[in-house]
Amino acid sequence: MPFEMEKVLEISHIVKQFLVPDGRSLTACDDVSLTLYKGETLGIVGESGCGKSTLVKTVMQLYAPTAGAIYHRGVDITKLKGEAARQNRQHIQMVFQDPMQAFNPKMKIQDIICEPLRNFAIIKRNQVEEKAKELLRIVELSEEFAERYPGNMSGGQRQRIAIARALALEPEILVCDEATSALDVSVQERVVKLLVKIQKEKQLSIIFICHDLALVSKLCHRVAVMYLGNIVEILSGDAILEAKHPYTKALLRSVFSLKCKEEIQLLDGEVPSPLDLPQGCPFQDRCVECRGICRQEKPVLKLNSDGHSIACHLISA
Numbered sequence: 061m062p063f064e065m066e067k068v069l070e071i072s073h074i075v076k077q078f079l080v081p082d083g084r085s086l087t088a089c090d091d092v093s094l095t096l097y098k099g100e101t102l103g104i105v106g107e108s109g110c111g112k113s114t115l116v117k118t119v120m121q122l123y124a125p126t127a128g129a130i131y132h133r134g135v136d137i138t139k140l141k142g143e144a145a146r147q148n149r150q151h152i153q154m155v156f157q158d159p160m161q162a163f164n165p166k167m168k169i170q171d172i173i174c175e176p177l178r179n180f181a182i183i184k185r186n187q188v189e190e191k192a193k194e195l196l197r198i199v200e201l202s203e204e205f206a207e208r209y210p211g212n213m214s215g216g217q218r219q220r221i222a223i224a225r226a227l228a229l230e231p232e233i234l235v236c237d238e239a240t241s242a243l244d245v246s247v248q249e250r251v252v253k254l255l256v257k258i259q260k261e262k263q264l265s266i267i268f269i270c271h272d273l274a275l276v277s278k279l280c281h282r283v284a285v286m287y288l289g290n291i292v293e294i295l296s297g298d299a300i301l302e303a304k305h306p307y308t309k310a311l312l313r314s315v316f317s318l319k320c321k322e323e324i325q326l327l328d329g330e331v332p333s334p335l336d337l338p339q340g341c342p343f344q345d346r347c348v349e350c351r352g353i354c355r356q357e358k359p360v361l362k363l364n365s366d367g368h369s370i371a372c373h374l375i376s377a
């Protein structure tokens with residue numbers, strides 16, 4: 061493994077339900093368990109609405125889970141309150157798709173980058189400029205950006221600023237939710253290379269949510285595939301084309317072929333509503349191989365001897 065097998069985060073049986081206006085509950089995450097290791101990039105993929113953002117917002121303590129626990133270095137962070145919860149946020153930072161929404165347009169870049177450090181009283185006012193320049197160097201931007209405002213910068217530059225701000229507190233974990241998706245391909249490639257470089261230097265663990273399966277397979281050590289609030293498969297990024305779960309295989313077929321960039325087949329059928337989860341396998345209504353047992357029993361995620369996990373009744377370990 062290119063990363064250490066030291067557990068940094070353990071997501072354990074997370075269920076997240078939302079109460080919707082008509083009184084029913086919507087299950088966005090349905091018993092999700094995942095481990096993140098030190099220095100690892102863990103990709104999370106799946107169609108829109110499968111629960112990726114809800115899962116990472118629960119990790120970020122933005123949502124309280126309905127059930128389950130999230131252990132960071134052995135401590136269940138979902139139970140932390142007040143100052144203990146605030147302190148823990150230093151270790152897990154997030155970069156969103158559109159950092160502009162998070163930036164105050166009237167603040168100088170140096171103040172935006174150093175705001176987390178000021179909030180935790182780690183640096184004084186007169187140390188902001190120097191610290192901002194140091195962080196700008198890490199994300200390979202000129203020190204001149206310290207004095208600028210976010211309005212007149214390119215998307216790639218803003219995303220580097222967002223990364224610099226997220227790294228300011230020297231977190232152990234960086235969560236990137238579609239962080240490179242709005243960038244054009246060449247800028248995206250440079251930002252991704254930067255993330256890999258920083259990860260190697262700092263042994264950072266990264267959770268990377270992205271719709272682009274080719275990018276995920278290139279960047280991520282492991283990839284978790286989500287469907288209707290469930291993890292259906294976990295496999296090595298470089299083995300994504302060897303996926304075995306019928307959903308992952310369909311997802312791979314439905315996107316542009318990694319080799320010839322040619323669209324080949326769309327995934328048939330609609331994703332069922334998370335308001336009305338079926339008994340049994342979440343993928344049963346779209347699976348061409350569906351059998352009786354798939355409608356009765358929900359398959360558990362089983363670890364194969366090659367480190368590949370699959371939740372499917374039809375595939376044996």
Ligand SMILES: Nc1ncnc2c1ncn2[C@@H]1O[C@H](COP(=O)(O)OP(=O)(O)OP(=O)(O)O)[C@@H](O)[C@H]1O
Pocket residue numbers: 078079080086087088106107108109110111112113114115334
């Ligand atoms: N605050 C909320 N209240 C009610 N329902 C929500 C809330 N947030 C998310 N959902 C629902 O939970 C399900 C999972 O949404 P989520 O945003 O986590 O999916 P996603 O995989 O991140 O999708 P996308 O790729 O489009 O961002 C969806 O059905 C969504 O409508």
